[in-house]
Amino acid sequence: MxxxxxxxxxxxxxxxxxxxxxxxxxxxxxxxxxxxxxxxxxxxxxxxxxxxxxxxxxxxxxxxxxxxxxxxxxxxxxxxxxxxxxxxxxxxxxxxxxxxxxxxxxxxxxxxxxxxxxxxxxxxxxxxxxxxxxxxxxxxxxxxxxxxxxxxxxxxxxxxxxxxxxxxxxxxxxxxxxxxxxxxxxxxxxxxxxxxxxxxxxxxxxxxxxxxxxxxxxxxxxxxxxxxxxxxxxxxxxxxxxxxxxxxxxxxxxxxxxxxQTLPLRVRAQQSGAQRVAQALLQMAGVRAVRFPGLEGCDPGGLVGEGRQMAGPGSMISIDVGTAAGAAAITEGVRLFTHAVSLGSVDSLIQHPASLTHRPVAPEARPHAGVVRLSIGLEDPADLIADLEQALAGSRG
The missing domain is CATH 3.40.640.10 (Type I PLP-dependent aspartate aminotransferase-like (Major domain))
Structure with a gap:
């Protein structure tokens, strides 16, 4: 109490x-x-x-x-x-x-x-x-x-x-x-x-x-x-x-x-990095859609912002690369991100929900096979962006 x-x-x-x-x-x-x-x-x-x-x-x-x-x-x-x-x-x-x-x-x-x-x-x-x-x-x-x-x-x-x-x-x-x-x-x-x-x-x-x-x-x-x-x-x-x-x-x-004791510092720093990564993902070839509450159009209810329901968008990003094969290529092609379940760690993680955490979910509620989930850590956002770019380029090659 x-x-x-x-x-x-x-x-x-x-x-x-x-x-x-x-x-x-x-x-x-x-x-x-x-x-x-x-x-x-x-x-x-x-x-x-x-x-x-x-x-x-x-x-x-x-x-x-x-x-x-x-x-x-x-x-x-x-x-x-x-x-x-x-x-x-x-x-x-x-x-x-x-x-x-x-x-x-x-x-x-x-x-x-x-x-x-x-x-x-x-x-x-x-x-x-x-x-x-x-x-x-x-x-x-x-x-x-x-x-x-x-x-x-x-x-x-x-x-x-x-x-x-x-x-x-x-x-x-x-x-x-x-x-x-x-x-x-x-x-x-x-x-x-x-x-x-x-x-x-x-x-x-x-x-x-x-x-x-x-x-x-x-x-x-x-x-x-x-x-x-x-x-x-x-x-x-x-x-x-x-x-x-x-x-x-x-x-x-x-x-x-x-x-x-460090939660506020970590959350805000990871959120700041996620904002930069999300903006960069919008420009990357091979990414069909980006969902991040800090992007325009991802908060139609106006729930995110100072004094609103959420004080900020957080540090989770969801992207759609179109196909299960594309999702596998990017999750297996990253070098700095760790391909693993879970989230919220000081290091960045990448995961394919449809084949892991949401595998048991009924087909009608399972996320699209092309969806990949990113948990942004405390690394320099420029390094994370470069890692995603090379993984996406490799998936197209």
């Missing part, structure tokens, strides 16, 4: 200081990592009360942490810091982004019902999980905000959207989406934007979810997920996390918390 001091700090200061409030009393400067799997109990009754409190979604209070699957101080510090950045009452951290999605869907079923309205495009793993009904949910997929209200049912437990969308970078007007959802809670996958550029809860969403593996960690060396929400939602999510064993590992939480 944010403190009164947090509330007075601007984002860049929060990123550095949030979640570190107890370090002075501990007599340390760097965030400590508590790897304990179990914790001493002061007595039988007190131990039982502590277990009951945390197993049912409560916080540690003044008792023992009991067991790492229930609570861990390193994880809790990251959660406190992340909630502050999202402007949320609470945050709950998980072992991966998909573990986070799974927990939210499970809690939503318990709270309201097993029907989900999902606005495409979505990350392929989320889309596949919903389409299979693996968790007992029944999903109505829609393609536009205008279709959401008609898709609602009395047992709709959740409305899910992702903006910018993966991998096409389509934008969703969150204020309009929340209005269309009525009293159904809205979950927004905020992975691409991060809280630096977008705060879904400020637009009425109930939950803001992140694959923290991406920009939050930022260095391609941690797996994790986190969702910012109300205290009430957090209390519903923690028992699911505890019983399924999906809590983030303390070292992962430490890395994610450390990543927050």
């Amino acid at each position: 944010t403190t009164s001091n947090d509330a007075r700090l601007r984002l860049d200061s929060l990123a550095v200081h949030a979640g570190r409030e107890d370090l002075q009393s501990l007599g340390v400067h760097a965030t400590p990592i508590d790897l304990s799997s179990t914790y001493p109990l002061s007595g039988v009754e007190a131990g039982g009360e502590a277990y009951e409190r945390m197993a049912t979604g409560g916080d540690i209070g003044d008792g023992s942490a009991v067991y790492q699957r229930l609570w861990n101080p390193t994880v809790a510090r990251f959660e406190q810091a992340f909630a502050a950045l999202e402007g949320a009452e609470a945050a709950v951290a998980f072992a991966s982004g998909m573990a986070t999605v799974t927990a939210v869907l499970t809690a939503a079923r318990q709270r309201r019902g097993n029907h989900v309205v999902a606005l495409r495009p979505l990350y392929g793993g989320t889309d596949h999980l919903l389409a299979t009904g693996l968790l007992g949910t029944e999903t109505t997929f829609v393609d536009a905000v205008e279709q959401v209200e008609r898709a609602l049912r009395p047992d709709t437990g959740l409305v899910i959207a992702e903006t910018p969308g993966n991998p096409t970078l389509e934008l969703v007007d969150l204020t309009a989406l929340v209005a269309a959802a009525g009293d159904a809670p809205v979950l927004v996958d905020n992975t691409f934007a991060t809280p630096v550029l977008q705060r879904p809860l400020a637009h009425g969403a109930a939950l803001s979810l992140h694959s923290a593996t991406k920009y939050i960690g930022g260095h391609g060396d941690v797996l994790g997920g986190v969702v910012a929400c109300s205290a009430e939602w957090a209390q519903a999510l923690r028992p699911v996390r505890a019983i399924t064993g999906a809590i983030a590992h303390p070292f992962s939480a430490y890395l994610m918390h450390r990543g927050l």
Whole structure:
């Protein structure tokens, strides 16, 4: 939960200081990592009360942490810091982004019902999980905000959207989406934007979810997920996390918390580089279309800009090179970009979604075979542009 001091700090200061409030009393400067799997109990009754409190979604209070699957101080510090950045009452951290999605869907079923309205495009793993009904949910997929209200049912437990969308970078007007959802809670996958550029809860969403593996960690060396929400939602999510064993590992939480301290700097620098790369791609032979929220025509709703829904366009770019063969040629022809899944790292990545992350998605919702997704890192944009030019030239040769 944010403190009164947090509330007075601007984002860049929060990123550095949030979640570190107890370090002075501990007599340390760097965030400590508590790897304990179990914790001493002061007595039988007190131990039982502590277990009951945390197993049912409560916080540690003044008792023992009991067991790492229930609570861990390193994880809790990251959660406190992340909630502050999202402007949320609470945050709950998980072992991966998909573990986070799974927990939210499970809690939503318990709270309201097993029907989900999902606005495409979505990350392929989320889309596949919903389409299979693996968790007992029944999903109505829609393609536009205008279709959401008609898709609602009395047992709709959740409305899910992702903006910018993966991998096409389509934008969703969150204020309009929340209005269309009525009293159904809205979950927004905020992975691409991060809280630096977008705060879904400020637009009425109930939950803001992140694959923290991406920009939050930022260095391609941690797996994790986190969702910012109300205290009430957090209390519903923690028992699911505890019983399924999906809590983030303390070292992962430490890395994610450390990543927050440079998050604003990295996001803005990568965004600046992406703007230059996107502009250059418009002039490159072999590129049929470029989607980047910072380009003219890619933000018809006027959602991106100072004081708007998104403070900036981010650093993800989607290009269409026409064919699967062309996509393979460019992804395999780059030298500076790493051909790999994931995104948001300090180094630039390139990926063909149709054959990887979106392979399990239904054919009608799968991205075009010629679409290639770029995640722009912290390299000099001129070097990235030169790399793409030589790869495109090679694909035509």
